[in-house]
Amino acid sequence: MKNAITRRSLLGRISAVVAGVVAAPVAKAAKTVTQKLLVSADAPKGYDPTKHEWVMALDANRCIGCGLCAEACKRENHVPEGPYFRTWVERYIITKPKAGSGAARGETLVDSPNGGINGYPEASVPKEEIQHSFFVPKLCNLCKRSPCTQACPVGATFDAPDGAVLIDPTYCIGCGFCIQACPYGCRFLSPVTKTAEKCTLCYHRITRGLKPACVEVCPTQARIFGDLKNAKPDEPILQFYQNNLVEALKPHLGTEPRVFYAGIDKEVR
Amino acid sequence: MTNEITNIVQVVMPHFEGYVYPNEATQQPLWGILIVLYPYITGLVAGAFIMASLVRVFNVKALEPVYRLSMLTAFAFLLCAPLPLLFHLGHPERCYEVMMTPHLTSPMAIFGFVYAWYLMAVLLLELWFDYRRDFVDWSERTPGFQGLLYRLFTVGVTDVSDAAVRLDHKTGHILSIVGIPSAFLLHGYVGFIFGSIKANPWWGNVLMPIIFIMSAMVSGIALCVFNYLVLTWIRRKTVDMKCLDVMGMFLFYALVLDTAIEGLDWVHRIYSAEEGFRVIQYMAREKLFYTLSLGQVTFGTLVPLILLGLLQLVRRRVPELQRRRMYFTSASLILTGVLAMRWNVVIGGQLFSKSLRGVMGYKMEFAGMEGWFMGAVLLCLPFVILTVMVKLFLSERLPSR
Numbered sequence: 001m002k003n004a005i006t007r008r009s010l011l012g013r014i015s016a017v018v019a020g021v022v023a024a025p026v027a028k029a030a031k032t033v034t035q036k037l038l039v040s041a042d043a044p045k046g047y048d049p050t051k052h053e054w055v056m057a058l059d060a061n062r063c064i065g066c067g068l069c070a071e072a073c074k075r076e077n078h079v080p081e082g083p084y085f086r087t088w089v090e091r092y093i094i095t096k097p098k099a100g101s102g103a104a105r106g107e108t109l110v111d112s113p114n115g116g117i118n119g120y121p122e123a124s125v126p127k128e129e130i131q132h133s134f135f136v137p138k139l140c141n142l143c144k145r146s147p148c149t150q151a152c153p154v155g156a157t158f159d160a161p162d163g164a165v166l167i168d169p170t171y172c173i174g175c176g177f178c179i180q181a182c183p184y185g186c187r188f189l190s191p192v193t194k195t196a197e198k199c200t201l202c203y204h205r206i207t208r209g210l211k212p213a214c215v216e217v218c219p220t221q222a223r224i225f226g227d228l229k230n231a232k233p234d235e236p237i238l239q240f241y242q243n244n245l246v247e248a249l250k251p252h253l254g255t256e257p258r259v260f261y262a263g264i265d266k267e268v269r
Numbered sequence: 270m271t272n273e274i275t276n277i278v279q280v281v282m283p284h285f286e287g288y289v290y291p292n293e294a295t296q297q298p299l300w301g302i303l304i305v306l307y308p309y310i311t312g313l314v315a316g317a318f319i320m321a322s323l324v325r326v327f328n329v330k331a332l333e334p335v336y337r338l339s340m341l342t343a344f345a346f347l348l349c350a351p352l353p354l355l356f357h358l359g360h361p362e363r364c365y366e367v368m369m370t371p372h373l374t375s376p377m378a379i380f381g382f383v384y385a386w387y388l389m390a391v392l393l394l395e396l397w398f399d400y401r402r403d404f405v406d407w408s409e410r411t412p413g414f415q416g417l418l419y420r421l422f423t424v425g426v427t428d429v430s431d432a433a434v435r436l437d438h439k440t441g442h443i444l445s446i447v448g449i450p451s452a453f454l455l456h457g458y459v460g461f462i463f464g465s466i467k468a469n470p471w472w473g474n475v476l477m478p479i480i481f482i483m484s485a486m487v488s489g490i491a492l493c494v495f496n497y498l499v500l501t502w503i504r505r506k507t508v509d510m511k512c513l514d515v516m517g518m519f520l521f522y523a524l525v526l527d528t529a530i531e532g533l534d535w536v537h538r539i540y541s542a543e544e545g546f547r548v549i550q551y552m553a554r555e556k557l558f559y560t561l562s563l564g565q566v567t568f569g570t571l572v573p574l575i576l577l578g579l580l581q582l583v584r585r586r587v588p589e590l591q592r593r594r595m596y597f598t599s600a601s602l603i604l605t606g607v608l609a610m611r612w613n614v615v616i617g618g619q620l621f622s623k624s625l626r627g628v629m630g631y632k633m634e635f636a637g638m639e640g641w642f643m644g645a646v647l648l649c650l651p652f653v654i655l656t657v658m659v660k661l662f663l664s665e666r667l668p669s670r
Binding site: 088108109111112114115138147150152153172173174175180183184185186187193194195252254 | 358374623
């Protein structure tokens with residue numbers, strides 16, 4: 001009876017197994033936490049994410065729908081051709097109501113062919129019947145309570161301390177749950193990398209003191225980018241908040257977007 | 270120059286009406302048939318287990334003949350449950366990360382643990398305790414490879430004294446009691462994966478886990494009825510009508526509850542008519558007419574409800590053969606109806622834009638990972654495994670005690 005299983009030996013073995021099972025995830029979880037704090041992504045050495053608070057604001061009054069931003073983004077970030085966009089521009093056409101209909105406004109027509117990169121076709125309604133027409137640039141809403149981050153099963157997507165919502169492509173398992181969870185349609189599963197992708201605010205650029213590609217090319221300064229922690233009072237981002245009443249998209253979902261819009265209509269969502 | 274090249278690239282957009290976000294204008298929905306099968310198979314597991322628990326925990330003696338079949342059904346389907354999930358991943362080789370570094374706020378992350386708990390701690394153990402004495406017995410009396418297999422399954426525990434067998438029963442009973450909330454957790458969790466998506470008005474719903482649990486019970490019991498009838502037919506045995514009637518009764522009551530809850534869900538949606546209601550209404554009327562109105566509601570729910578309800582009222586006046594046929598028809602219809610329900614949830618939830626301004630079209634392909642063929646293979650696989658298990662553990666040729 002040398003090998004008899006006693007209560008003590010059994011308990012010993014069980015504890016060893018439990019310790020092993022617990023230790024492995026803890027070790028890995030510790031790695032993840034460190035990774036999140038240091039923000040590996042594309043930042044240069046010495047960049048301290050805790051000292052910045054990046055944000056973008058959009059002034060729809062200024063947007064002319066040239067689509068340069070969407071194209072610049074595709075090129076800068078090697079976004080695959082096809083229905084994959086980190087940013088795009090929507091065209092809204094709100095028609096006049098039919099005479100005597102008793103309505104305040106007519107239909108709302110929205111389109112964004114190829115993200116607005118190649119421009120827009122002639123409006124399907126004659127000019128005289130249009131009540132309002134405007135363009136709305138879209139991108140990651142940089143939610144304070146981002147549902148995509150909440151949903152990711154492995155923690156591959158995370159809120160960086162500087163406000164960017166990033167994805168670790170070496171960690172993403174490509175389940176698509178974050179894409180389903182994003183209410184704004186800002187994520188896609190890349191057919192090339194088979195991982196989720198989204199706007200990173202051009203993290204590789206902003207951590208080196210440059211502006212995101214879309215902001216850089218915008219000819220009308222409809223996209224305003226800044227660092228709230230280091231902005232001087234006369235900087236465009238603070239001026240934007242000062243001079244405009246702002247709106248966030250789908251506020252009822254409680255995601256608390258950090259991207260604000262000026263000059264958009266209730267129809268925008 | 271590059272500019273021109275970019276501009277002439279013509280992207281073939283799939284058919285859609287109204288406006289959909291550019292990232293949504295893909296040929297296929299992000300989650301296809303694989304994710305339809307995942308909750309379907311998991312639901313069958315949970316339902317079959319609850320069916321088995323009726324014998325073990327609630328002491329429904331009439332169901333004794335289907336106890337082991339139900340347990341084996343649950344086991345065979347549970348082994349296949351994670352396969353569709355695994356296959357649909359962009360990086361299946363990283364799947365272990367879900368267990369190693371789970372992100373605790375994610376419903377999907379916790380599923381790995383719930384699954385492992387259910388497979389390892391509940392189903393596998395309960396089956397083993399139930400079969401242990403037989404394994405010892407069979408290992409001694411079956412020659413060749415099969416005998417060796419049974420010996421392996423005993424994992425060296427060959428004590429068949431009364432005390433040991435009593436302990437087996439007691440442990441099995443406890444495991445069964447633990448198993449019921451675990452089965453609810455397993456499938457409720459699957460419901461929560463969808464119900465937690467507030468971005469999608471079709472999914473984000475507090476009733477979702479309950480709807481999933483109820484439909485799981487219905488489909489699981491229907492599967493047991495189906496398997497039992499098919500098995501007795503293959504073996505040319507007589508059906509234990511008392512057992513079948515009791516199964517039919519439980520199936521009926523589960524279906525009534527399920528219909529009530531799903532009805533409540535629709536009443537709530539229609540009455541509150543929130544932001545996404547118009548697009549949901551359009552989906553139900555147009556895009557999902559065949560799978561929702563016909564597949565799920567008419568043939569998957571109403572017809573079986575009438576058939577099973579009739580049998581509750583006038584059972585004694587219906588001849589046995591007719592009864593068997595009615596049970597078989599109801600079970601098959603329910604199994605198809607619940608599959609249609611999973612389709613409506615998973616695919617339906619992705620056929621409209623989150624801008625709530627447009628709907629997408631979807632035509633399932635035949636080949637490929639998300640095609641008909643793969644779906645059929647994954648749906649047949651648990652039945653193949655179950656056949657092997659029935660041969661090994663429910664064979665009539667096995668020596669009886």
